[in-house]
Each structure stands twice: as C-alpha cells, then as structure tokens.
Amino acid sequence: MTADLILTGGKVVSPDAVIDAAVAIKDGKILSVGALEAMPQARETVDVSGMHVLPGAIDVHVHFRDPGYPQKEDFASGTIAAAFGGVTTVFDMPNTIPTVGTPEALAAKHKMASEKAHIDYGLYAVLGEDSIEHVPALIDTGVIGFKLYMGNTFGKIPSPSTGAMLEAFEVVAQTGKRISLHADAENSKIKTANKP
Numbered sequence: 001m002t003a004d005l006i007l008t009g010g011k012v013v014s015p016d017a018v019i020d021a022a023v024a025i026k027d028g029k030i031l032s033v034g035a036l037e038a039m040p041q042a043r044e045t046v047d048v049s050g051m052h053v054l055p056g057a058i059d060v061h062v063h064f065r066d067p068g069y070p071q072k073e074d075f076a077s078g079t080i081a082a083a084f085g086g087v088t089t090v091f092d093m094p095n096t097i098p099t100v101g102t103p104e105a106l107a108a109k110h111k112m113a114s115e116k117a118h119i120d121y122g123l124y125a126v127l128g129e130d131s132i133e134h135v136p137a138l139i140d141t142g143v144i145g146f147k148l149y150m151g152n153t154f155g156k157i158p159s160p161s162t163g164a165m166l167e168a169f170e171v172v173a174q175t176g177k178r179i180s181l182h183a184d185a186e187n188s189k190i191k192t193a194n195k196p
Helices: 075-084 103-116 132-140 162-173
Strands: 003-008 011-013 018-020 022-026 029-034 042-047 057-062 087-092 120-126 143-149 179-182
Touching: 057 075, 075 087, 075 103, 103 120, 103 132, 132 143, 132 162, 143 162, 162 179
Parallel strands: 003 042, 057 087, 087 120, 120 143, 143 179
Antiparallel strands: 003 022, 011 018, 022 029
16 A cells, blocks of 8 residues: 655654654555555655654634634634644634524534634534434534533524423433533532631
C-alpha cells in the first residue's frame, strides 16, 4: 500500500510519551507510526524535524452564529481559524437564528455547514419545552448532542420549567446522547439565596 504522505523527523506526542517517529498518512487518516524504515512508500515526504506531531484537537463548544449573525463569525471563518489553531473538529451550539430545535432547522444547518466548513463538525440542538418531542427526529437528522439553556442566552431561547427539564433529561437519557447544560443562576428561574 502506498501512503499519500509521510512526516519524518518529528516528535510524535501520545498520551503516554513523546517519541521520535515517522507518521504515514493515507486518505486523511494515520496509516502507521514508527521507524522511517518501516514506513510504506509515499507520494510525498515532509521533514518536520524539530516539531511535535500532535493529533488534531476537538473543540466541543463553539458559537459560529451562523445562520443569523454570520458577520460575527460563520462556518467558513470559524473553521479556518480552528484549523490554524490545530483544531480539526468543532461542535457548534444551537442558539443561532433560527434556533436549531427541529429536524428541519438541523438539516438546513447541516447543509449550510457542509458547504462552508473546512474541518469536521458536529451540531447541537436546543433542548427545551418546544423541542422535547423532536428528540428522536433530531437524532435521526444527525445531532451530536443537546444544549439546555437555564437562563437568557443569545437567540432569546426561553428557559424550560423544572418539570420540562426533568422530562427532557429522561427522554434524552434513553438515547445515549449527551446534554450540555447552560446553568445561569443570575438569569434562571432557579435562584439561590446569597449567604454571608
């Protein structure tokens, strides 16, 4: 098998160690890591001596504001900036305009993002009183997880009642998806007393 690219001379960073090794890449994926002599033939070889070779980072919480306010940051500019910082995957939050709370809104955002993104991405859907019923369809449409806002947020998403939050937790728990909770005590319906 021929690799597309071999990186030589770098220091490969793993969870356990930093080692001098070559890295072979095929179709955008790591094919092998090890001694240069053990690497397959490659179309291109790049000497990265003196550099560390790291896996791409995943940013699980970005706000590209696209659609709605792309002048703040859109999928093109946000994913280019991420790539320059070594981030190869982002998960975008749903508090855009329109809010991502239905399978139709999620499908439209997937279409827009796929046309603009320069790296991999995942999309969250909002979890609130109006979207609990859409959980199965949102999963079928490719949601990465759900975001529940307990207080005011960009996009003016209403905070669900305590009962609706409990119902939402129960519904999503059965799916294996995650819920990211935006707990904003200052603006939420749940207040705590100030203690001296």
